[in-house]
Amino acid sequence: MFPKSRLRCIDCGKEYGKDEVLYVCPTCGSLLEVVIEPLKVSLKQMARRPLKVWRYVEFLPVDEGAEIISLNEGGTPLYSCNKLARWAGVGSLYIKYEGANPTGSFKDRGMTLGVTKAKSLGSKAVACASTGNTSASLSAYAARAGLTCYVILPSGKVAMGKLAQAMMHGARVISVKGNFDDALKLVMDVSLKMGIYLLNSVNPWRLEGQKTLAFEVVDQLGHVPEIVAVPMGNCGNISAIWKGFKEFEGSGITEVLPRMYGVQAEGASPVVNMLRRNADRLEPVTNPETVATAIRIGNPVNWPKAVRAIRESRGLFEAVSDEEIVEAQRLIAALEGIGVEPASAASVAGVRKATASGMMDRRSEVVCVCTGHLLKDPEEVIGVCGRPLEVSPDLRAVSELLAPQIRM
Ligand code: F0G
Numbered sequence: 001m002f003p004k005s006r007l008r009c010i011d012c013g014k015e016y017g018k019d020e021v022l023y024v025c026p027t028c029g030s031l032l033e034v035v036i037e038p039l040k041v042s043l044k045q046m047a048r049r050p051l052k053v054w055r056y057v058e059f060l061p062v063d064e065g066a067e068i069i070s071l072n073e074g075g076t077p078l079y080s081c082n083k084l085a086r087w088a089g090v091g092s093l094y095i096k097y098e099g100a101n102p103t104g105s106f107k108d109r110g111m112t113l114g115v116t117k118a119k120s121l122g123s124k125a126v127a128c129a130s131t132g133n134t135s136a137s138l139s140a141y142a143a144r145a146g147l148t149c150y151v152i153l154p155s156g157k158v159a160m161g162k163l164a165q166a167m168m169h170g171a172r173v174i175s176v177k178g179n180f181d182d183a184l185k186l187v188m189d190v191s192l193k194m195g196i197y198l199l200n201s202v203n204p205w206r207l208e209g210q211k212t213l214a215f216e217v218v219d220q221l222g223h224v225p226e227i228v229a230v231p232m233g234n235c236g237n238i239s240a241i242w243k244g245f246k247e248f249e250g251s252g253i254t255e256v257l258p259r260m261y262g263v264q265a266e267g268a269s270p271v272v273n274m275l276r277r278n279a280d281r282l283e284p285v286t287n288p289e290t291v292a293t294a295i296r297i298g299n300p301v302n303w304p305k306a307v308r309a310i311r312e313s314r315g316l317f318e319a320v321s322d323e324e325i326v327e328a329q330r331l332i333a334a335l336e337g338i339g340v341e342p343a344s345a346a347s348v349a350g351v352r353k354a355t356a357s358g359m360m361d362r363r364s365e366v367v368c369v370c371t372g373h374l375l376k377d378p379e380e381v382i383g384v385c386g387r388p389l390e391v392s393p394d395l396r397a398v399s400e401l402l403a404p405q406i407r408m
Pocket of ligand 1: 201295
């Protein structure tokens, strides 16, 4: 039922077995990817199953007989957004709303695969470093699987909703006085030393779950979109989505590929800087800063995969300011009724910026991946929207406040 799989280094090409616990190539130190031999299947056959991550089992590398750890993730809405399309100056704009996943972000797609893998390898504990969502998701899936979960967070920079999730799901939460990049380095070292299974996006099995976003978009839209806009932080998601589109095309299910559009926040845009310079190495940003704390990352581990996805797809890249992010976040919520966290809004802000500069054709059809739910970061919302008006509980006072706003 599941496809055969193995690990392969994206640089030296050396291959490793699916049961080896590796996060980088032992030969050259580069990133690893999962290679699968997809089983023969059509979209129509898969469409008999519910729209969820596990609809696509023929593409999901899981050991036969493995206990699947799932919270019913995936199957998120794809909203057609006409008003936002007009605002962004583009032919058509869709939002793939990942906030609708069980823990409120796209991470759940990866964690169902990653924690299933941890279980079938016999691990007792899992760990991650996180700007928040990875830890919220991993802690929930670890709870469901009965595994101990350790998370390392950059102190003071994780949105309250995400921290609340990790704590309530029973993770052991450690805050480090440093940024995400410091936390990731620490957790990689400690996981190897202590034999804890690492589930950051440097774990290639996790990305196999995240690639299902591409499959769902094809199913929901009925075709491959021209452009897929993705906010980039540690750069796992854009790489995973591109892999998904390539696997569908490679199996003959689709005939074309989209152009990937990677968007970063201006204060944390090492990949965009590198692509602008057309360089072949990343220069990390030492003190990344942005209102979009989810993507406040200066040294993204998956940059080689993301750069490959953008270059291979003849894609686009851009950095957006915090003001542009917040404006897009407010309009996504106010014009379309879709509540997203700041990092998610970077994809939509990026579309407006790209049409304004002429980088993106105004007739394009774009799917914007909105990665996380509005409720993740209530403090940011109060920061930009202010507090509600407060009056005494009397009819006159309330009427006076309402009167100018109601058109008779
Ligand atoms: N959007 C949100 C809401 C995120 O939480 C993240 C990453 C991204 C976008 C970027 O995805 O890293 O695959 O490029 N959050 C990670 C975390 C880093 O720890 O939760 P990416």
